[in-house]
Amino acid sequence: MTIRKMIGKSMFPKAFLFGVWALLFACQSSGQEKQSQTNPEDTIEINIIPSEKYQLMEHFGASDAWSVQYVGLWPDQKRNAIAELLFSNENDSDGNPKGIGLSLWRFNIGAGSAEQGEESGIRDEWRRAESFLEADGSYNWSRQAGQVWFAKAAQEFGVDKLLVFPNSPPVYLTKTGKAFANGGQSNLANENFKAYGEYLAQVIQGLEQKGLKVDYVSPVNEPQWDWSDGGQEGTPFWNNEIAGIAKAVNQALSERNLSTKIDVAEAGKINYLYEQADKNGRGEQIADFFKTGSPNYIGDLDHVSPTISAHSYFTTSPFESAVQQRTNLFTSLQTVEGLSYWMSEYCILGDNGGEINGNGRDLGIDPALYLARVIHNDLTVSNASAWHWWIAISPYNYKDGLIYIDKEKEDGAYYESKMLWALGNYSKFIRPGYQRIAVEIDNQKQQSPDLLVSAYKAKDEDEVVLVIVNSGIKEVKVNFSGDGNSPTIKAAYITSKDQDLKSAEVALEGKYFSIPARSIVTMLTEK
CATH class of the missing domain: 3.20.20.80 (Glycosidases)
Structure with missing residues (x-):
């Protein structure tokens, strides 16, 4: 996990050292070009369908309750660093996001x-x-x-x-x-x-x-x-x-x-x-x-x-029930013309059917993957046009914070969580005015909780943002197409056990890519 107690340059290494990403986006050699025309048996086909459009995205947010009354008066160095993590939409010199761009x-x-x-x-x-x-x-x-x-x-x-x-x-x-x-x-x-x-x-x-x-x-x-x-x-x-x-x-x-x-x-x-x-x-x-x-x-x-x-409290587990309740909500929303829906507060509460417990601070990937699954269902099933986290800065021993702090009024340490960067896989790249579009996995729109994919198109641009949540214990090989064409992958960012929304090198269009186990990957594509 990444822990920052003082402001400074990113602690990410300049070189991308996560081993599995040596495979991610690696081009097939020219001698294998013929083989790439057909999918290997263990490769999943992800088809982007820009013509099938859903809700316009409005915003991703978080709340200042309650610790900001103190943290907002902490020394400049600390409060500026925390603000950058939450609000910045810029990248550092290595191409890594400085913050999650709420x-x-x-x-x-x-x-x-x-x-x-x-x-x-x-x-x-x-x-x-x-x-x-x-x-x-x-x-x-x-x-x-x-x-x-x-x-x-x-x-x-x-x-x-x-x-x-x-x-x-x-x-x-x-x-x-x-x-x-x-x-x-x-x-x-x-x-x-x-x-x-x-x-x-x-x-x-x-x-x-x-x-x-x-x-x-x-x-x-x-x-x-x-x-x-x-x-x-x-x-x-x-x-x-x-x-x-x-x-x-x-x-x-x-x-x-x-x-x-x-x-x-x-x-x-x-x-x-x-x-x-x-x-x-x-x-x-x-x-x-x-x-x-x-x-x-x-x-x-x-x-x-x-x-x-x-x-979204108390409605996120088990997966089938979460989907059904969001389907019911979307059906009801359709009865009022022009009415949109905001998911306006969530953190991990309760025991969630034994899947994950809200008690206990956890800066690691487990709650981040669970959070990404909740966001996916809220956006793709209930068609939420906005998604807001509860307390952005938490002093508690609970899964309720994006950034955690020592419970000190005047000054203290702060700690990034993987939940911060998991939300960033969405908030940093899906900007206000983007529109969710359809995707299919192996020609099916129904998705399993182990592999979730959603797509969002920029207004008046060819860029499409793909967010892929692989909660499984194995990497997943995928191939992309868009209305029958292979899109170009311009950039990719990963949140995993060892990476915090880290920029990854990308290869040429039309190749197979590996999505690491237990990771959240955002890809920026264009035709």
């Missing part, structure tokens, strides 16, 4: 539990968050300084989109006077919806005055859960309450002539979008919010994005 950053608007301290009832002070709002109704724009620094750093690196989200309304508006709820009921009274909308609009305006354009606001987060244990800021909401809040935020944004769009509803699991499941009044959110005639219809509000969002 295209959206999620800013957590705190509810004020940090100011309450231990009286907040939130046990872990790292999960308490500051609020811009004061008790007297004024705003203190010096708050959340670490988060503001990271949002500005993202902007300077070219991250196009900024989304703000609260986990709870500010404590001065909640029923409990705390940033978490009581008894599974909403912590915001109906009469405070208007004030909550005005507060969010005021925060957006305040951030824009700091030079941060806010593209999206997500006013509720995982409204199906009780949020009564004091583990973090949060509150449940019923669908009718979410609709009321969306209307209040819409009005406040309009009154201030803000262009920010509203994202709903960050469902705790994807099935709440298409069925009631175990949460009556909090499920079937596609129909409830976006089908005309529904009492909670908000699809006609000026600021509501034609998008619905949910989180």
